[in-house]
């Protein structure tokens with residue numbers, strides 16, 4: 001079970017760590033409150049490079065997240081904020097292959113109240129989806145998504161969001177929703193997962209991050225909180241990755 | 243064949259809130275107790291680490307601490323004409339796993355139900371006539387608020403609940419909930435310091451004549467030493483409470499209130515990463531012999547015991563009874579059978595307010611720090627001229643400002659691009675929500691049984707949930723939503739947006755992990771699965787403890803009552819059952 005509890009990229013170091021942790025988890029416990037040093041499961045900082053996306057996919061997803069979250073006077077864009085790298089790490093881990101979900105058949109079309117009933121995992125949906133987007137655009141505009149102008153990219157994404165793009169076997173609208181959801185996760189999650197670089201989104205909205213103790217400000221009603229954000233890895237300098 | 247282990251006096255299935263309470267009580271009575279827990283061992287010092295517990299992606303979005311559907315899923319449908327399909331990811335509710343159960347990652351709103359809740363059927367029939375309940379299957383619990391008072395008191399003092407009494411021995415107290423039943427003493431701790439949003443809500447509610455009061459919270463307003471001698475710390479308002487474990491020893495849970503004492507007892511043993519498959523019955527199906535479980539190495543083991551306690555969370559209790567053939571599974575057509583009967587939920591609605599000139603600092607929050615008003619809860623108000631029964635507590639309890647999940651923007655805002663970004667920034671600090679947590683009354687067609695198609699990883703049928711909100715509850719919720727609009731207007735926001743409750747129940751968006759019924763208590767074995775002491779009518783050495791016992795749900799979070807029922811059952815076992823083990827405490 002230990003390995004499915006981890007959703008960050010499993011490096012070699014992480015694997016040897018799991019073995020120690022699960023050996024430490026006694027199965028039968030009596031007469032003691034067990035405690036082992038270093039038995040917890042801290043998240044592992046995200047490393048450089050691509051783990052899931054191939055070069056074409058990486059180009060496409062970087063261009064997409066940069067339109068979903070464009071650079072402007074409020075913040076850096078999705079690409080510089082690390083949203084594509086975040087999605088890459090997520091797809092390479094237990095989120096990508098739905099390791100934690102119920103994936104047994106039979107697969108049937110359900111009612112909207114029954115939730116997602118597809119067989120494809122997020123990793124499969126990205127793989128098929130990004131290829132379908134570029135194939136569609138190459139055919140209609142002789143260009144991949146990343147090669148379009150910003151305006152053309154926005155127009156295409158709006159049509160995709162509205163369900164107006166026929167990507168064949170790929171459901172464009174639900175692909176759009178998946179990418180949007182993961183992009184926002186990356187933009188607002190702790191920087192340790194590769195997105196929200198330099199806590200850019202937290203600074204923008206005024207979220208102090210991982211501080212954990214606000215007792216001195218509870219009754220200071222309607223007054224701005226005076227401190228900037230910290231992340232799990234600490235200050236912006238320490239959390240700067242790749 | 244399962245390898246047979248040495249006998250124990252008591253085997254407890256699940257080491258969450260109720261399992262820990264029962265284990266503590268019965269080891270104190272000198273019994274040899276083993277608790278078998280499906281998930282891992284977890285404790286504050288090791289697992290709820292202050293260095294990385296505040297991780298929204300891991301714990302709130304990817305749900306690291308919760309039961310994973312790969313381990314055990316459920317199927318759902320809204321009515322019997324549909325085919326149930328598996329909830330491939332849990333959404334609407336999020337069952338717990340591991341030591342501490344769902345008590346690890348709850349909010350801590352800790353309520354008492356009222357006499358009018360315990361006697362839902364007789365009270366409402368007497369006041370409004372039988373016809374008013376025609377479409378419902380509500381029932382009495384078989385206990386009174388008076389009988390439950392000391393059990394509530396023990397759970398509240400175990401936890402160190404922060405609150406203000408509203409009714410001490412019949413005398414209404416300023417600043418408390420005037421609608422509650424009499425309590426013998428005040429809460430162990432004073433209310434939490436109030437944040438800005440709930441303070442404004444309370445002012446507005448008071449200005450229209452309502453009675454807001456600080457929500458009773460299992461987030462501690464002060465350091466506390468509980469009756470077991472365990473120390474807890476003051477809540478730091480960290481804003482990572484619901485879905486997270488507390489790294490400060492400030493949220494009441496098995497970890498912070500019981501385990502440090504329980505785990506040191508020589509007559510207690512916890513077995514983790516071990517999933518109970520079923521209860522073993524004797525050949526006649528009249529007595530339990532123990533349980534069969536699979537440990538983390540995949541070995542099947544039999545644990546014989548004289549007494550079996552199902553403390554696996556309400557939904558899992560019901561499924562384990564079905565898989566073990568304890569009692570008969572409910573049939574909605576004939577109305578016969580009791581296991582799975584009267585599954586209920588919670589009928590919630592919300593409202594979101596957008597201001598221009600306010601800063602709520604939404605990240606300064608805890609799971610239960612806020613204000614509630616019960617003017618429209620239960621039967622606190624006259625339903626005579628209305629067309630429903632039941633009601634809702636109205637709660638302004640902003641629990642967090644975690645930005646993946648909490649960034650309200652007004653309707654019409656694009657979902658991405660620069661305009662989205664600007665709106666997100668403009669409204670993050672200056673919006674506030676409050677909500678109605680409504681009663682959920684039993685209806686004939688809402689029930690639990692075993693799915694005919696989908697199986698778990700051991701090949702056993704999944705639990706099937708068939709549920710939709712009864713018309714009565716929808717009418718109730720809309721009526722309370724109208725009251726919420728009045729309060730919202732009194733708060734003078736720039737804009738407010740309603741989130742009304744409509745059919746059908748959707749398993750995707752989170753609503754609450756307040757699943758009740760399925761093994762309900764009562765006075766009649768034809769319409770209840772357990773007696774008033776939570777003892778199975780069919781197999782008397784099995785007790786079934788949890789919200790599975792609720793005949794229907796009130797407009798309140800369940801765990802105050804679940805904890806009280808755990809003490810109530812423990813008392814019955816210690817003071818009555820052990821004198822004559824194996825005998826029914828109530829004659830059918």
Ligand SMILES: Cc1cc2nc3c(=O)[nH]c(=O)nc-3n(C[C@H](O)[C@H](O)[C@H](O)COP(=O)(O)OP(=O)(O)OC[C@H]3O[C@@H](n4cnc5c(N)ncnc54)[C@H](O)[C@@H]3O)c2cc1C
Pocket residue numbers: 255256257258259260261278279280281336337338339340341342343344345346347348349350351352353484485516517518519553554555556558562609610755756787788789799800801802804
């Ligand atoms: C996000 C969230 C917020 C909540 N907020 C509130 C709140 O504010 N107020 C409130 O009153 N309630 C709240 N609740 C509900 C509260 O957590 C539960 O009512 C309470 O934990 C129930 O106690 P229990 O002992 O019945 O179940 P649990 O505490 O869940 O314990 C059951 C245990 O049994 C184990 N188990 C199950 N099946 C098996 C098996 N086959 N073999 C072995 N072990 C098994 C589980 O792993 C689990 O550890 C919340 C719940 C959640 C998830």
Ligand code: SF4
Pocket residue numbers: 460461462476477478479480481482483484486487488489490491492493607608609
């Ligand atoms: S809000 Fe308080 S009780 Fe909840 S997790 Fe944080 S410190 Fe603990």
